Amino acid sequence: MDDPGGRLAPRRRRRGEETPGRLQARRAAGFLFALVLTLLLAFNGGGYDVVIRHQVSLAVWAVIALGLGIGVLPRAKLTPACWVALGGFAALAGLTLLSHVWTESDERTTEELARVLQYMGLVVLAYLALNRYTWRGAAMGFATAALVVPFFAVGARLFPDLLTDHVAAAFGIDRLSYPLDYWNGVACWGAMAAGVGLVLGSNSSRSSIRAAALATVPVAVLSVYLTYSRFGVAALAVAAIAAVAVSKHRWTAGGNGLIAGAGCGLAILVAHSHDQIAHATGNAGAGTVVLALVAAGVLCAGAAVATFRAGLDRVRMDVGTARVALVASIVGALLVAGALHGPLNRAWDQFKNDKPPAAAGGTGRFATLGGTRYTVWTTAVHAFKSDPWRGIGPGAFEFYWDKHGKGREFARDAHSLYIEEAAELGIPGLIALLVALGGLLWAAIQARMRWRRRREIAAGSALIAVFVVFLAYAGIDWMWELGAIGTLAIGGGAVAGAGGLDRAERWQLGRWTRSAMAVAALLAGAVQVPGLISTERTRAGESALARGDAARAKDLADQAITAEDWAASPYAARAEAVERIGNLAEAKRDAQQAIDREPDNWRNHLLLARIEAEQGDRPGALGQIAVARRLAPRIPYLVSFSPYMQQIDSLLGSGGKAATPRPSAAP
Numbered sequence: 001m002d003d004p005g006g007r008l009a010p011r012r013r014r015r016g017e018e019t020p021g022r023l024q025a026r027r028a029a030g031f032l033f034a035l036v037l038t039l040l041l042a043f044n045g046g047g048y049d050v051v052i053r054h055q056v057s058l059a060v061w062a063v064i065a066l067g068l069g070i071g072v073l074p075r076a077k078l079t080p081a082c083w084v085a086l087g088g089f090a091a092l093a094g095l096t097l098l099s100h101v102w103t104e105s106d107e108r109t110t111e112e113l114a115r116v117l118q119y120m121g122l123v124v125l126a127y128l129a130l131n132r133y134t135w136r137g138a139a140m141g142f143a144t145a146a147l148v149v150p151f152f153a154v155g156a157r158l159f160p161d162l163l164t165d166h167v168a169a170a171f172g173i174d175r176l177s178y179p180l181d182y183w184n185g186v187a188c189w190g191a192m193a194a195g196v197g198l199v200l201g202s203n204s205s206r207s208s209i210r211a212a213a214l215a216t217v218p219v220a221v222l223s224v225y226l227t228y229s230r231f232g233v234a235a236l237a238v239a240a241i242a243a244v245a246v247s248k249h250r251w252t253a254g255g256n257g258l259i260a261g262a263g264c265g266l267a268i269l270v271a272h273s274h275d276q277i278a279h280a281t282g283n284a285g286a287g288t289v290v291l292a293l294v295a296a297g298v299l300c301a302g303a304a305v306a307t308f309r310a311g312l313d314r315v316r317m318d319v320g321t322a323r324v325a326l327v328a329s330i331v332g333a334l335l336v337a338g339a340l341h342g343p344l345n346r347a348w349d350q351f352k353n354d355k356p357p358a359a360a361g362g363t364g365r366f367a368t369l370g371g372t373r374y375t376v377w378t379t380a381v382h383a384f385k386s387d388p389w390r391g392i393g394p395g396a397f398e399f400y401w402d403k404h405g406k407g408r409e410f411a412r413d414a415h416s417l418y419i420e421e422a423a424e425l426g427i428p429g430l431i432a433l434l435v436a437l438g439g440l441l442w443a444a445i446q447a448r449m450r451w452r453r454r455r456e457i458a459a460g461s462a463l464i465a466v467f468v469v470f471l472a473y474a475g476i477d478w479m480w481e482l483g484a485i486g487t488l489a490i491g492g493g494a495v496a497g498a499g500g501l502d503r504a505e506r507w508q509l510g511r512w513t514r515s516a517m518a519v520a521a522l523l524a525g526a527v528q529v530p531g532l533i534s535t536e537r538t539r540a541g542e543s544a545l546a547r548g549d550a551a552r553a554k555d556l557a558d559q560a561i562t563a564e565d566w567a568a569s570p571y572a573a574r575a576e577a578v579e580r581i582g583n584l585a586e587a588k589r590d591a592q593q594a595i596d597r598e599p600d601n602w603r604n605h606l607l608l609a610r611i612e613a614e615q616g617d618r619p620g621a622l623g624q625i626a627v628a629r630r631l632a633p634r635i636p637y638l639v640s641f642s643p644y645m646q647q648i649d650s651l652l653g654s655g656g657k658a659a660t661p662r663p664s665a666a667p
Helices: 020-042 050-070 080-101 106-129 135-158 166-171 183-203 207-215 217-225 230-246 250-272 275-279 286-309 319-339 341-352 362-367 373-386 397-404 417-450 454-473 483-498 511-526 528-546 550-563 569-581 584-597 602-614 618-631 643-654
Strands: none
Touching: 020 050, 020 135, 020 483, 050 106, 050 483, 050 511, 050 528, 080 106, 080 417, 080 483, 106 483, 106 511, 106 528, 135 183, 135 217, 135 286, 135 454, 135 483, 183 207, 183 217, 183 230, 183 250, 183 286, 183 454, 183 483, 207 217, 207 286, 217 230, 217 250, 217 286, 230 250, 230 362, 230 454, 250 275, 250 286, 373 397, 373 417, 397 417, 397 618, 417 454, 417 483, 454 483, 511 528, 528 550, 528 569, 550 569, 569 584, 569 602, 584 602, 602 618, 602 643, 618 643
């Protein structure tokens, strides 16, 4: 048969165009990478620990360097918004590096530099490796991880014999902390998961996916409830608003949200009615709660299918009506705010009160806003005012709080990403952070405006909702420090932005440009190595010392010092090991080295005080105790009747090392 138009001949692929098989493989790889990475961090204490964060960051930067080196990357053409985000992260990393000139702790600042580079690595990898053809796999990987974790969180409360909430058990509290080891982290994650479920349940192209996604919302909301986190409730509201705002089918999202809310209410009422579940004292009633969750899930799934088949997606509001509705909403909000003027003032007064909530736990926490958060924030603001252009140094807020704070609460972070960044890196650091996060959001919104297919809108909008919840929650708590939440939000935001990028031609970069970028990636990964080795060796040394093997502990501390000579912790660890061996003169030198590297860390002064007490140097020991008390006047370890101080007094009274028992290590 003749084919003059060439319609029957196979189409010749353009250079650089993906085959269907390769395209699916890239999407599958992105899905697995995002899913495994996020869950790995989530189930390792939320990714808070420095070791797992360093390991993940090192792996990410190694992938980037390898991809650039062999020419696989970049796969996308970056937009101005992407460059703004990358520029913000680069500026933040550069300022953190520069702050070594004035910081109070090179060790803490290096750790913060590694954290910034960890998040920057996720953004770089997403922007270089993904484009509008391949991004959806990674997006669904992050979305799936978001939906999975609340099931394990609630499972830890319902089936404590299978999943152990170690934080709740250790402190005897009823606030759900598994698997992130922090109740507010679980609340933030649950709110993000609820947003994902609502977006996917209202925008996906298949009714089965809508049903499955919306059915997860009651589990996510119950996980938030069981943390008894007050801002967790607010975060759920933020998630609902964001989900509706970014959805294509807003009427569907609103209707599904209302029905899902009814299902969530059912699950919460049933859980609340069983004391052992509500107060984490057992699992009596777990079966009933499971049935309630199943019933709520079936209700949500049915709602998703019903709204899909009823054609609610086709309901639209014309521009004029939308404007009227927007104005009416604003006016209504102002009227409500005016009507609640008195209660809002009382709530603000409670929030400024540094007394803990009157109720010991449970739902009683929702009845008051009292706590120490306002005190921590105001202390961070004072730190910012002390040097608004340089800050006190990344990671140094703990020392400032110990010295100037007014509460007895231990605080390593300022419980607000934005206030803490201003305190530790001044105005330039805050601007760099806002540019980085704003660039991510800008790129994601630009991509959202470009998407046309339901599957793209569903996957990408879900991640935008996640990122919005993170931006809100990071303002009131240390979600930035929880690597799992940061990875889900920042990595997800970057993937959403990559959904609007055009494909780049292979080998578009020159050999020298790619080589330079690969070297830069290797250097960024290399920043993770000293802290990783030092921390691992220091912890291994502590374990050896606990077993009584002081010689091994000293060898491991030597290795930690070799890896990170500028850090105080390895020197303090070696001082304790050498002290145990009996070489007090060398132990004193190491303790002084730790003080030189962190002069405002009261623990190092207390360590030196003990060593000098063992030497019989009463003036030296008392002098170091005085310095420690000046640096941390509210620390209970430093009061005269504390066990630690009594042990030091015993050493001084007996003339030194003849005293028994030997004092424990400084806290």
